Amino acid sequence: MQFGIFTVGDVTMDPVTGRMPSEHERIKAMVAIALKAEEVGLDVFATGEHHNPPFVPSSPTTMLGHIAARTERLILSTATTLITTGDPVKIAEDFAMLQHLADGRVDLMLGRGNTGPVYPWFGKDIRQGIPLAIENYALLHRLWREDVVDWEGRFRTPLQSFTATPRPLDGVPPFVWHGSIRSPEIAEQAAYYGDGFFANNIFWPKEHFIQLVGLYRERFAHYGHGTPEQAVVGLGGQVFMRARSQDAVREFRPYFDNAPVYGHGPSLEEFTEQTPLTVGSPQEVIDKTLTFRDSFGDYQRQLFLMDHAGLPLKTVLEQLDILGAEVVPVLRREFAAGRPAAVPDGPTHEALLAAAARPVPASS
Amino acid sequence: MKPMNLVVVTAGLGKPSTTRLLADRLAEGAVRSLAGERTVETQVVELRDLAVDIANNLVTGFPGARLRDALEAVRRADGLIAVTPIFTASYSGLFKSFFDVIDNSALDGKPVLVAATGGTARHSLALEHALRPLFAYLRAIVVPTAVYAASEDWGTAGDAATGDLATRIARASGELAGLMSHRPAAAGRSDTVVPFEQQLAALRP
Numbered sequence: 180m181q182f183g184i185f186t187v188g189d190v191t192m193d194p195v196t197g198r199m200p201s202e203h204e205r206i207k208a209m210v211a212i213a214l215k216a217e218e219v220g221l222d223v224f225a226t227g228e229h230h231n232p233p234f235v236p237s238s239p240t241t242m243l244g245h246i247a248a249r250t251e252r253l254i255l256s257t258a259t260t261l262i263t264t265g266d267p268v269k270i271a272e273d274f275a276m277l278q279h280l281a282d283g284r285v286d287l288m289l290g291r292g293n294t295g296p297v298y299p300w301f302g303k304d305i306r307q308g309i310p311l312a313i314e315n316y317a318l319l320h321r322l323w324r325e326d327v328v329d330w331e332g333r334f335r336t337p338l339q340s341f342t343a344t345p346r347p348l349d350g351v352p353p354f355v356w357h358g359s360i361r362s363p364e365i366a367e368q369a370a371y372y373g374d375g376f377f378a379n380n381i382f383w384p385k386e387h388f389i390q391l392v393g394l395y396r397e398r399f400a401h402y403g404h405g406t407p408e409q410a411v412v413g414l415g416g417q418v419f420m421r422a423r424s425q426d427a428v429r430e431f432r433p434y435f436d437n438a439p440v441y442g443h444g445p446s447l448e449e450f451t452e453q454t455p456l457t458v459g460s461p462q463e464v465i466d467k468t469l470t471f472r473d474s475f476g477d478y479q480r481q482l483f484l485m486d487h488a489g490l491p492l493k494t495v496l497e498q499l500d501i502l503g504a505e506v507v508p509v510l511r512r513e514f515a516a517g518r519p520a521a522v523p524d525g526p527t528h529e530a531l532l533a534a535a536a537r538p539v540p541a542s543s
Numbered sequence: 544m545k546p547m548n549l550v551v552v553t554a555g556l557g558k559p560s561t562t563r564l565l566a567d568r569l570a571e572g573a574v575r576s577l578a579g580e581r582t583v584e585t586q587v588v589e590l591r592d593l594a595v596d597i598a599n600n601l602v603t604g605f606p607g608a609r610l611r612d613a614l615e616a617v618r619r620a621d622g623l624i625a626v627t628p629i630f631t632a633s634y635s636g637l638f639k640s641f642f643d644v645i646d647n648s649a650l651d652g653k654p655v656l657v658a659a660t661g662g663t664a665r666h667s668l669a670l671e672h673a674l675r676p677l678f679a680y681l682r683a684i685v686v687p688t689a690v691y692a693a694s695e696d697w698g699t700a701g702d703a704a705t706g707d708l709a710t711r712i713a714r715a716s717g718e719l720a721g722l723m724s725h726r727p728a729a730a731g732r733s734d735t736v737v738p739f740e741q742q743l744a745a746l747r748p
Contacts, residue, residue, distance in 0.1 A: 313739075314746050331748055363736045371739035383605045394736060402739075444602030453607060 180514050181525030182507045183223025184216050184499070185258040185415065185482040188236035191489035194437035198491075202235050208492040209236065212485070213246045215496050217253040219503020222525065225256035225288065225482060230264075230297050240273040247281035254527070255281055258377070258482065259290025259358045262319070263311040264301035266335065270315075271322040271343040278348040283528030288356035288377050288413075289316060291365075307334070309364050316355075320372065323352035351535055354526040356413055356480075359391065366391050370398030370410070375526065377413035378475070381484060382440060384453050385474050388414075392475045408522055413480035414471055416455045417487055420501050424459040431458045431488075438488035461505040468506075469513055477518050479525040481510070546582040547723055549573055550620035554590045554627040554638035555660070562660045563589070565692045565712075566626040569658055572716025573622065573723070580724055586620075588613045590637050597637065600644045610644070618649040622656070622723040623683070625674070629661035633673040642677060650681040654722035656715050658690040667691035684722060688715035 186209055192199045200208065213224040224246065226236045236242060243255040255277070260270060270287075278285045291308045292298075298305040314332050321328050322343040331337040347353065357369035358377040369376040376395040380388040396407035404410070419434075421427035428447065435447045435458070450456055457467045468481065483502065486495045524530065551570050555562025566587070574583045590597070596610035606614055617623060627638035657674040661667070670689035678685045690711050701707035706714070 309742075310746055313742050317743060317746075333746055333748055364742065367736045367739050367742070382603065387605070398736070441603050445599040445607070449599070449607065450603070453605075 180478070180511065180518075181222040181254070181480045182510065183221045183225065183254070183256075183480070183482050184212065184485050184502075185223075185225040185227070185256075186212065186236075186484070186486050187227045188229060188234050189439065190233040190235060191439055193489045193491055194433050196491070204492075205235050206242070208486070208495075209242065210246060210249075211492060212495055212499065213253065213255075214249060215499045216503075217250045219499050219507075221253070221499075221503060221507065223254045223256055223480065223482060225258040227258055228261050228265075228292075229294075230300060231294060240277045243285070244277055244280050247277065247284065250284075252284070254284050254286060256285070256356075257287045258379075259288045259292075261292045261297075262289040262315050263291045263308055264297055264303050265315070267315040267319040267322065268335075268338070268341075268343060271319050272345075274353050275323070275343065275345050275347050278353055278528075279345055283348050283351075283532075285528070286354035286356065286526060288358045288375075290358040291362075293360075303334070309362065310334075312365065313368060316368065316372075320352075323347050348528065349532050349535075351528060351531045353528075354531060356411075361387070361391075363391065363394055366395035367398055370395050370404075371402050373399065373402065373404035375411035375413055375479065377415075377480070377482075379415045381415040381417050381455050385455075389474050396476070406521065408476060408519065411480075411523065411526060412475060412478040413482065414455075414475060414478055415482050415484060416457070416468060416471075417484040418457045418464045418498075418502070418506075419490075420457075420459065420461050420464055420498060420506070422460065424463060427458050427460065434488035434490055442488075461501055464502075464506050465509050465513070468510055472514065477514070477522045479523065544581065546584045547577065547621040548616075548619060549583050549585045549622050549624070549723070550616050551585060551587045551624045552590065552617065552626070552638075552641065553587065554635050554641070556591055556628070556635075556637075558591075560591075561692070561694075561697075562626050562628050563587075565658055565660055565690065566624060568712050569624050569626070569656060569690065569716050569719075572712050573624070573656070573720045576717045576720030577724060586616050588616065590641050593641070594637055597640045597644060601640060606644060614645050614649070617645060620653065621726060622654045622719055623650070624656045624658065624719070625678070626658040626660070627674070629659050629666040629669045632666065633669055634659070634677070639677070642681065645681075647681065650678065650683040652726075653683045654686065654719055654726060655683040656686050656688075656690070656719040658692070658715070660692050662694055664691070664693040664695065667693070686715060686718035686722060688718055690715045 190205045216224045226239050228239050230237050239257050291312050295305045328341050356375035356377040357365050359365035360379050378388045396410045399410035400407045419431040457464045485498050551566045553563050553566040570585050577583050593610050596607045600606045627634040655678050696708040
């Protein structure tokens with residue numbers, strides 16, 4: 180199982196000091212957070228993609244390429260790459276290039292994006308969100324698997340004898356996750372291709388996601404990729420920890436109360452009861468995260484949102500120290516215990532390469 | 544035969560509330576009209592008690608447990624009575640917010656009786672100009688008689704055209720009962736997904 184962090188990349192005022200970081204500071208902070216993730220023994224760093232203020236990461240592969248040069252083991256990913264407004268040809272090329280530079284330590288999570296005005300900025304129509312996600316990925320999937328592609332679709336110019344370069348490293352395309360908050364169509368898409376499904380469960384109650392993940396597992400098996408238990412599931416979480424629970428609550432409350440997403444709404448106590456947010460001791464984070472397996476079954480990737488609500492970089496780095504030292508080692512041990520052998524590990528380039536090299540039984 | 548579910552959504556703010564009083568009268572009328580054929584279970588949703596939950600849902604995008612139960616009760620209802628005080632020429636903000644957070648297919652084909660209270664009868668067409676379009680958007684079937692109760696209605700006889708409040712209540716609740724008894728049982732939630740090949744095929748140029 181893989182553990183990591185994902186970041187939205189928002190520039191948010193620290194509500195305690197009133198200080199607003201610059202875009203430059205935020206971008207450098209994201210890099211520092213990624214480097215820290217490797218230092219404390221995490222497996223994955225994933226960045227969002229946004230094209231409007233107050234968010235900075237408009238160019239994820241540029242940032243991930245930079246981080247790739249400064250890390251050794253960390254898997255570089257996205258949360259999410261916009262498959263609706265991005266050109267599948269450019270996505271195919273950008274991520275194949277990144278794969279070569281990072282020696283395979285790359286995967287990506289596709290998402291539709293939910294900000295209406297972004298679509299026309301890239302010449303697209305939000306009413307076509309789902310069809311764009313379906314057609315664009317169908318093309319991306321081919322561009323990574325076929326050296327020469329003839330293609331015609333509804334949303335971009337046709338391709339004649341087109342070869343996306345560079346070809347994927349070792350002929351193995353980057354692993355793809357399909358991220359979704361509410362769309363069963365996306366769970367169905369992930370299942371059809373045998374790709375991963377990431378349920379971004381951090382802001383909503385679990386009942387909703389249990390249905391969505393259940394649908395994905397069932398359809399994954401329907402399409403012949405394995406048993407429902409072998410489907411590749413990723414989940415989110417967001418935490419704030421201090422050694423003593425009451426210190427965590429006291430320190431985080433002003434950040435919670437003013438957070439861009441949920442601030443000025445429910446109380447910290449109500450929100451932590453209803454969603455994966457955990458504010459407390461490392462043990463409380465461990466306990467809450469372990470309940471995810473009860474709800475969703477054994478899964479492959481757990482990503483935590485750590486740099487949220489305007490927390491200063493220094494605090495985020497302290498949080499990562501605690502996560503790496505006290506939480507993830509216990510979670511690795513506990514999640515490994517009782518995990519059926521048939522349940523796959525989190526996807527890596529090496530594992531995909533080995534699977535590709537395995538002889539396929541002849542059909543005739 | 545299973546009892547029918549009648550859900551009453553009332554947005555009155557006072558305790559006791561005139562809006563609730565009107566809602567209860569309408570519910571009694573509907574139950575009485577159905578008495579010969581079906582037993583009816585009535586559940587009242589007081590939006591006042593859910594005001595903070597509704598505001599939180601607007602902020603977070605999901606309902607807390609109590610609000611979720613109320614939304615689910617409305618979704619499963621065989622008939623709905625929706626009553627609001629008229630504020631500033633229309634339904635109250637609390638009333639609208641409840642129907643803003645409900646799933647937009649939850650009321651498909653559902654018989655709905657709309658009613659309102661107000662200080663003066665001069666606002667009575669708010670029912671026709673605000674509530675009826677709201678429920679038409681939600682694809683509900685709104686009964687022909689909408690009941691408006693102004694302060695003076697509680698103590699006076701009505702006019703020749705519409706009858707007094709008791710008459711209007713009886714007519715409206717009778718219409719609701721009629722629609723409820725001819726309606727197939729409320730459908731369960733359908734989460735069937737369109738198979739992916741079909742989604743792909745729909746996009747072929």
